[in-house]
Amino acid sequence: MTSSHTMQYIGLLLLAAILLQTIAVAVTFIYFSNVLTTMKETFSKSSVSCLMRANLRTIKGLDTGSTEGKDDPCWQVTQQLHFLIEKSMSNRYQKEISSAIKDQDAPPRPKIAAHVTGSYIPEADKDGRGPSNRKVLGQKIQSWESEKGLAFLQNVQLSDGELVVPQPGLYYIYSQTYFRHTLTEEEENEEEDEGAGEDTIRGRPMLQYVYKKVGSYPVPILLMKNARTTCWSRDAEYGLYSIYQAGLFQLGAGDRVFVTVSNVSTIDMDEKSSFFGAFLVS
Incomplete structure (x- = not known):
């Protein structure tokens, strides 16, 4: 009996000890959980207050240069934030100023343009068929005006009816020719003899070509071509037609551009009608 009572007593002591230990662990866990929650809330509130500049009694009431203000964690956070913002803005302004200075130091881009207009050909020169070249189609127009009236040259040269560009690049090239087509006395007699002038003399096409010449190629290169067919009343003394064409082309330094037509003698070289x-x- 005595031994049985002793064993029961020891079992109760062990049970009580385990129960107390369990209660102690639970209380400790609850305590530290509350402490961590309180610390998180305090830290969160302090961070938000620093960023939103709310409830900053210490910072507002203290001199920014005082030792007490510098020891405040919120003051340190805001000062670091201000420093980062100022540094970022300073780097940005320095880049913009450097870019502006580079743009000012860069030489201005030269303006390159030319507009030449028709110049009336002497009657003695109009009697012939004009200059021709076996390497190109048609007859080259050489009598361009480059200074008077609407014509001008800006960093471009005009030589032998050809525009010479000074530097490589993408150029817009345009040309218009105004045809005043008439029948000579010989053509009128031929038309009366054949009786089919609509299909022969009056039906001849008018052509305009734009070429470029490069130093590395012996033959001029055709850039543009346009055509119209003459057809006017038998009672009319002449027919009036215009051909215009334009486009973008890559040219090199020293390249030459010129215009040819099917018959130079038929071109009306008024400055507002024929230009290039x-x-x-x-």
Whole structure:
């Protein structure tokens, strides 16, 4: 009996000890959980207050240069934030100023453009068929005006009816020719003899070509071509027609551009009717 009572007593002591230990662990866990929650809330509130500049009694009431203000954690956070913002803005302004200075130091881009207009050909020169070249189609127009009236040259040369560009780039080239087509006495007699002038003399096409010449190629290169067919009343003394064409082309330094037509003698070289030009795009 005595031994049985002793064993029961020891079992109760062990049970009580385990129960007390369990209660102690639970209380400790609850305590530290509350402490961590309180610390998180305090830290969160302090961070938000620093960023929102709310409830900053210490910072507002203290001199920014005082030792007490510098020891405040919120003051340190805001000062670091201000420092980062100032540094970022300073770097940005320095880049913008450097870019502006580079743009000012860069030499201005030269303006390259030309617009030449028709110049009336002496009657003695109009009697012939004009200059021709076996390497190109048609007859080259050489009598362009480059200074008077609407014509001008800006960093472009005009030589032998050809525009010479000074630097490589993408150029817009345009040309218009105004045809005043008439029948000579010989053609009128031929028309009366054949009786089919609509299909022969009056039906001849008018052509305009734009060429470029490069130093590395012996033959001029055709850039543009346009055509119209003459057809006017038998009772009319002449027919009036115009051909215009334009386009973007890559040219090199020293390249030459010129215009040819099917018959130079039929061109009305008024400055507002026949003209030719080019300008640098990029």
